[in-house]
Amino acid sequence: MQERIGAKHISSGDLLRAAIADGSELGRAARAFMDRGDLVPDGLVIDMIDQRLKKNGADPSFMLDGFPRTVHQAEALEAMLAGRHIPLDHVVSLQVPREELVRRLSGRRTCGQCGAMYHVSLDPPRQPGVCDRCGGELSQREDDREEIVRARLDVYHKETAPLTAFYRQRDLLREIDGTGTTGQVLDRILARLNTHH
Ligand code: AMP
Numbered sequence: 001m002q003e004r005i006g007a008k009h010i011s012s013g014d015l016l017r018a019a020i021a022d023g024s025e026l027g028r029a030a031r032a033f034m035d036r037g038d039l040v041p042d043g044l045v046i047d048m049i050d051q052r053l054k055k056n057g058a059d060p061s062f063m064l065d066g067f068p069r070t071v072h073q074a075e076a077l078e079a080m081l082a083g084r085h086i087p088l089d090h091v092v093s094l095q096v097p098r099e100e101l102v103r104r105l106s107g108r109r110t111c112g113q114c115g116a117m118y119h120v121s122l123d124p125p126r127q128p129g130v131c132d133r134c135g136g137e138l139s140q141r142e143d144d145r146e147e148i149v150r151a152r153l154d155v156y157h158k159e160t161a162p163l164t165a166f167y168r169q170r171d172l173l174r175e176i177d178g179t180g181t182t183g184q185v186l187d188r189i190l191a192r193l194n195t196h197h
Contacts (some may be wrong), residue, residue, distance in 0.1 A: 001186060005063060005193070008056070012067035015048055016040060035142050037151035039069055039159055046076045053080060060086045069160045074167070090193055091167040094178030094185065098153060106146045109138040 002009045016034060019027035026048060030040045039045075049067055056062060068074040081088055096104075107120040109129075113136025118125050125132050143152065167173040174192050178185050 096178040
């Protein structure tokens with residue numbers, strides 16, 4: 001995906017999971033929120049992204065995944081980018097029915113070694129529980145259990161959905177059908193981004 005879009009992938013969820021794996025102060029503070037499916041407090045996430053962008057230097061080609069998730073985070077991002085003279089080109093919002101999201105997330109399995117992702121029925125590994133690419137062990141994210149997925153979707157509607165209006169107002173919102181295969185969705189995203197310059 002990074003190659004086809006031509007931008008580095010920066011995922012707030014991946015950064016938080018790495019912080020937990022490292023046992024850092026941020027990881028210790030974030031863990032309980034994540035396990036419950038709640039958002040990690042804005043201040044922690046904003047600082048984390050600010051640090052990550054600092055590391056990125058002057059390179060403006062990146063896509064943020066999972067950030068911002070609140071209006072407060074979106075305002076902080078605007079300030080961060082303005083300070084670095086980096087324009088925001090697009091905000092992609094993938095549209096997927098709730099029950100399809102529950103099915104996708106609760107069936108997701110991730111390789112603990114290389115990070116490859118599978119789905120128990122939509123994209124199963126050749127041998128259950130074992131990564132095709134590296135032989136690593138597959139596991140389910142704690143927050144991908146069905147009841148937590150439902151809580152995460154409720155949080156999305158309450159905290160994150162208001163961003164739709166925020167970015168529509170700025171003419172940055174690209175709402176895209178997120179149903180179908182990953183290949184189909186990526187093709188739709190690329191087609192849409194290429195028509196907005
Ligand atoms: P994700 O991998 O994007 O699904 O994120 C997993 C979890 O990490 C979320 O359910 C939140 O608990 C936390 N998280 C990730 N990104 C953010 C964010 N921008 N703001 C607050 N919490 C976040």
